[in-house]
Amino acid sequence: MTEQQTRPPTSMADLSAEQINEISKGTFADLIGLRVTEAGPDRVCGEWTVTPQLHQPAGIQNGGVLCTVVETLASTGGSAWYGERGVVVGVNNSTDFLRAVREGTLTAEATPLHRGGMQQLWQVVVTDEGGRKIAHGQVRLQNLPHRA
Template sequence: MTQQETADVRSLADLTPEQMTKLSEGSFSDLIGLKFTELSPDRVRGEWTVRPQLYQPAGIQNGGVYCTVIETLASVGGGVWYGERGTVVGVNNNTDFLRAVREGTLYGEATPVHRGRLQQLWVVVITDDSGRTVARGQVRLQNLPQQD
């Protein structure tokens, strides 16, 4: 997206998955290779490829990558839902690592558990190419109303 296109975006709800991926260029989620594949107020999906640069010393996917993906997908979903009312920020991220992964593509899916006036809670499940759950987490978001 050009700077003008970015400036024209009033909220995350105005973006397609491709535009969100483009908007993320140069960010931490771009560094790990996260690509958005679905973007709506009720579900956000993304995927990335496991590669040696994302390993921890034991030669498996680093858990910090899971935490990043979980935080990112939940925050984007919360932001899409909250829309022009303001912005959202993560205030808690609990991530469980369930299965070691050394290769392949991983898929994350974020869905809301609760969306209130001041807070939201989203759950994110990460699966592998075989559909097995490899990690799961939940993120509590604070809704920050736009100041006029």
């Protein structure tokens, strides 16, 4: 094994999509079936399958699932970018629901709009299997540097 394979990750920037999915087992993101498919400081992608367990009483996917995906992917990307400098926390999540979904696999892509010393702003676009926009969200993240 190489040093890279044996050395434990020191920050989110060091984690692969597979490692993120592994450490997410048992979390809320895992409960909704979110799988990170690509992870890095400039882009994070994920997918999940809409099932009846994720529906609201009207028989469509609950908006809370979309908000969770938006928050999770933006925070993952923001954490990967901020790296060993500290941690990031979400301070605002604004998600617009554009199209109702009852079933199928949805994908989401998070990309940064702004990355500053104290805050970041990420956008997340959710699409269905036909490429139609299902939701669009923005998450503002606070960068919390480690104390010296």
